[in-house]
Amino acid sequence: MRRLLPYLQPYRTRWLAMVFVAVLSTVATIVIPLMTKVVIDGPVRHHDRTGLWWWGTAALAIGMSEVLLWIVRRWLVARATMGVEADIRKDLYARMQLLPMSFHSKWQSGQLLSRIMNDLGTVRRFLSFGALFLLLNTIQIVVTTLILLAMYWPLGLVVVVSVVPICVTVLRNERKFTALSRKAQDQSGRVATHVEESALGLRAIKSFGREDYVYDRFDTQVKELYDIQVGKVSLQATFWTILEVIPNVTLILVLGLGATAAGQGRITLGTLVAFITMMLSIVWPIASMGFFLSMTQESMTAADRIVEVFDAPREILDGAGLVPVRGGELELRDVGYRFPDGEKWALRHLDLTVPAGQTLAVVGTTGSGKTVLTGLISRLYDVSEGQVCIDGEDVRDLRLDELRSVVATAFEDPTLFSMSVRENLTLGRSDATEEEIREALQVVRADFVDDLPYGLDTRIGEQGMSLSGGQRQRLALARAVLARPRIIVLDDTLSALDVHTEALVEDALREVLVGVTAIVVAHRASTVMLADRVALLQDGRITHVGTHRELLRTVPEYRYLLAAEDETAVPAGGAR
Numbered sequence: 001m002r003r004l005l006p007y008l009q010p011y012r013t014r015w016l017a018m019v020f021v022a023v024l025s026t027v028a029t030i031v032i033p034l035m036t037k038v039v040i041d042g043p044v045r046h047h048d049r050t051g052l053w054w055w056g057t058a059a060l061a062i063g064m065s066e067v068l069l070w071i072v073r074r075w076l077v078a079r080a081t082m083g084v085e086a087d088i089r090k091d092l093y094a095r096m097q098l099l100p101m102s103f104h105s106k107w108q109s110g111q112l113l114s115r116i117m118n119d120l121g122t123v124r125r126f127l128s129f130g131a132l133f134l135l136l137n138t139i140q141i142v143v144t145t146l147i148l149l150a151m152y153w154p155l156g157l158v159v160v161v162s163v164v165p166i167c168v169t170v171l172r173n174e175r176k177f178t179a180l181s182r183k184a185q186d187q188s189g190r191v192a193t194h195v196e197e198s199a200l201g202l203r204a205i206k207s208f209g210r211e212d213y214v215y216d217r218f219d220t221q222v223k224e225l226y227d228i229q230v231g232k233v234s235l236q237a238t239f240w241t242i243l244e245v246i247p248n249v250t251l252i253l254v255l256g257l258g259a260t261a262a263g264q265g266r267i268t269l270g271t272l273v274a275f276i277t278m279m280l281s282i283v284w285p286i287a288s289m290g291f292f293l294s295m296t297q298e299s300m301t302a303a304d305r306i307v308e309v310f311d312a313p314r315e316i317l318d319g320a321g322l323v324p325v326r327g328g329e330l331e332l333r334d335v336g337y338r339f340p341d342g343e344k345w346a347l348r349h350l351d352l353t354v355p356a357g358q359t360l361a362v363v364g365t366t367g368s369g370k371t372v373l374t375g376l377i378s379r380l381y382d383v384s385e386g387q388v389c390i391d392g393e394d395v396r397d398l399r400l401d402e403l404r405s406v407v408a409t410a411f412e413d414p415t416l417f418s419m420s421v422r423e424n425l426t427l428g429r430s431d432a433t434e435e436e437i438r439e440a441l442q443v444v445r446a447d448f449v450d451d452l453p454y455g456l457d458t459r460i461g462e463q464g465m466s467l468s469g470g471q472r473q474r475l476a477l478a479r480a481v482l483a484r485p486r487i488i489v490l491d492d493t494l495s496a497l498d499v500h501t502e503a504l505v506e507d508a509l510r511e512v513l514v515g516v517t518a519i520v521v522a523h524r525a526s527t528v529m530l531a532d533r534v535a536l537l538q539d540g541r542i543t544h545v546g547t548h549r550e551l552l553r554t555v556p557e558y559r560y561l562l563a564a565e566d567e568t569a570v571p572a573g574g575a576r
């Protein structure tokens with residue numbers, strides 16, 4: 001929580017104004033019973049009508065100003081804390097964008113969602129009224145108790161003694177409650193993950209008719225959340241009850257002892273009335289402390305969860321250098337990569353050079369490390385050993401924004417965002433002209449865009465679901481082409497296209513690849529033909545590099561991998 005407090009800094013004037021106004025209204029709350037004492041022991045006792053009017057009017061004025069102060073406080077609350085929530089949320093989001101792929105593959109997306117939405121809301125509620133009431137209630141309880149002690153110490157002592165079991169209860173339950181809060185927050189993250197996954201994977205669930213199975217799993221998760229919440233409420237119920245009962249029992253004692261003392265003339269009637277009124281005025285602050293203390297604990301665990309995201313190591317740090325303005329030669333020097341938790345090397349001892357303007361195809365069995373290799377170029381992952389260099393500069397020494405504007409990647413599984421086709425396309429280059437967008441669409445043969453209801457301005461659904469796999473791949477490819485990179489990385493980007501569309505896109509790509517350094521992950525001979533050379537990746541190692549013809553002639557594994565192409569040739573030959 002302390003770590004999040006600096007976010008209050010820009011709003012400190014409003015926040016302090018809010019606290020000041022609230023403290024003033026608490027002062028009014030405390031003063032009114034004191035006035036009662038003065039009225040009873042003064043004007044009422046002495047039948048002084050004028051004095052009664054004066055004091056009555058003064059009490060009314062203080063009461064009215066208390067109301068006004070409450071209104072002002074409520075008005076200030078939103079202004080003081082909504083901004084804090086928005087600022088933390090923006091920073092948290094920015095942080096999530098900076099965190100490496102290894103972080104995102106470890107963390108469930110629902111956990112991030114629940115932290116950025118629920119936990120932040122909890123912290124904001126605490127900052128806007130939880131912390132405030134904790135402070136106000138404490139001030140009110142302490143000041144009132146001191147006044148009570150000063151008015152008639154034996155009765156004041158009764159009030160002080162009654163605070164002891166309250167403190168004991170709070171301390172005893174605090175740790176249990178904190179643990180339960182954390183459990184509940186983590187579990188609600190898991191529930192959010194489940195909802196998100198099943199919404200995204202609805203097609204697979206429906207096609208296998210496994211709605212019941214998914215529902216049962218969800219039910220188990222929700223039941224667990226329910227049990228934790230009920231546990232939390234039971235615990236709260238115990239200590240809230242104690243906090244409710246103790247001040248009321250104390251009140252009964254004060255009434256009895258106070259009446260006796262007044263009867264014996266040890267205190268005035270005014271003191272007794274003021275005493276009881278003041279005692280009544282702290283019943284709610286004491287009783288509500290349970291609520292505000294649990295709110296504090298909840299928001300502290302929520303703040304912990306938020307800070308965990310801020311504290312996750314960035315790993316992939318910005319370099320200082322600019323990408324040299326040269327052709328874009330790409331070089332892998334003894335590169336190795338191992339996933340942080342992985343035992344096996346995904347890639348090892350990779351030595352490759354792609355001269356500027358040339359295209360290298362990477363062919364390999366599934367799981368051989370092709371995608372990992374493509375991710376190393378734009379530093380989605382950092383090499384575990386060796387170096388990836390562009391024009392002789394280690395990519396880790398370059399500024400990330402520079403690097404990523406020079407290298408464009410299109411993935412096999414294209415991600416399109418819930419925005420217009422145009423916005424999706426210009427993600428890598430926001431200043432692209434209409435003509436350039438059209439050219440890029442022409443390269444990938446995405447004529448279907450003109451048939452969309454609003455053309456380029458059509459908003460495509462979540463993850464572009466309203467488009468076919470091949471259409472999505474072509475848009476992702478157009479996005480990479482439009483970025484006009486010096487180095488283009490295509491990770492099996494044509495896999496979802498039919499043979500004819502693929503051939504058309506390849507023809508156009510051939511033109512795009514002129515003058516651009518490219519790495520093209522390929523499964524089909526026709527795509528391999530785009531490249532000047534081919535590298536065969538086997539089990540994380542490059543075993544052969546050469547032209548397509550050379551490898552076809554000399555490497556049986558390579559022939560085997562592209563065998564599907566030969567088979568497609570057979571029926572054609574057979575038909576002839």
Ligand SMILES: Nc1ncnc2c1ncn2[C@@H]1O[C@H](COP(=O)(O)OP(=O)(O)OP(=O)(O)O)[C@@H](O)[C@H]1O
Nearest residue numbers: 105339342346364365366367368369370371372373
């Ligand atoms: N996040 C991860 N953590 C640990 N291992 C991973 C992770 N992602 C991938 N791997 C492993 O790394 C290896 C290489 O994966 P990669 O995705 O690069 O294969 P690929 O050659 O692109 O396969 P495909 O052709 O099927 O896409 C695989 O053995 C895979 O299981």
